[in-house]
Amino acid sequence: MTRETLARGVPHTAPGAVVALSLSGKLTVEPVEGRTIRFGRNRPEVDVCVGETDLRVSRTHGVLTHRGGRWWVSNTGRLPIRLPRARWLFRDEDPVPLPEGYTPLFIRGSRDREHLLEMYVVGWDGGRPAIQHGAPTQPPKAWRLTPDEHLVLVVLGQRYLLHEANPQPLSRQQAAEILAELQPGANWSAKRVEHTVAAVRARLSARGVHGLRREEVGEPVGNALNDNLLRELVLSATLVPPDLTLLDALC
Known part of the structure; x- marks a missing residue:
């Protein structure tokens, strides 16, 4: 039953x-x-x-x-x-x-x-949601990223896109080293990585995504802010496994 x-x-x-x-x-x-x-x-x-x-x-x-x-x-x-x-x-x-x-x-x-x-x-219609078997599927709400933001977050979140169990973000230093290999003349540093990621967190937090500010996760923060960011980006299909082709130059 x-x-x-x-x-x-x-x-x-x-x-x-x-x-x-x-x-x-x-x-x-x-x-x-x-x-x-x-x-x-x-x-x-x-x-x-x-x-x-x-x-x-x-x-x-x-x-x-x-x-x-x-x-x-x-x-x-x-x-x-x-x-x-x-x-x-x-x-x-x-x-x-x-x-x-x-x-x-x-x-x-x-x-x-x-x-x-x-x-x-109960919503203002007072009843069940309408059955919509044949209606077009709504696409996921992908977040808009600049090319630099997209590349940084693919590097930072590559373990999530590789389907690892219990993935964690790379450190900003690890990400900066990989980015420097991919774009030798772009002056990537750990500080630039952090500023780029922080800007995306602030933008998504302002749009209602929870868990991207220190006061929302509590201490110790650890990787929680970037973990929450990357999970949102993966679940919204903003980052997808084919994005890993951006890292092919490392092979």
């Missing part, structure tokens, strides 16, 4: 309402200012029970609040909540707004279990 899921949409419901679904139950709440939904392990004291057999899940692990026309999720538990696009929401951080449509929330429990809480914020 197929398990119920909100990923396919919800039946016709009041615009702005939220539907929450876990293995333990389902709840639909209309968009009333100040209304809250609590979720966590303690079934008698929460509105939606999740992870009730797992002591790693807090008794009240999070709260959903309707404020200013939107639903906001807060973490009140000990462990972080994983949101889409590899974003983590930690205890006492600022609430995160849920977009219209489907959002899965994951709480990691004991023995690498992950407990799923599905959320669906």
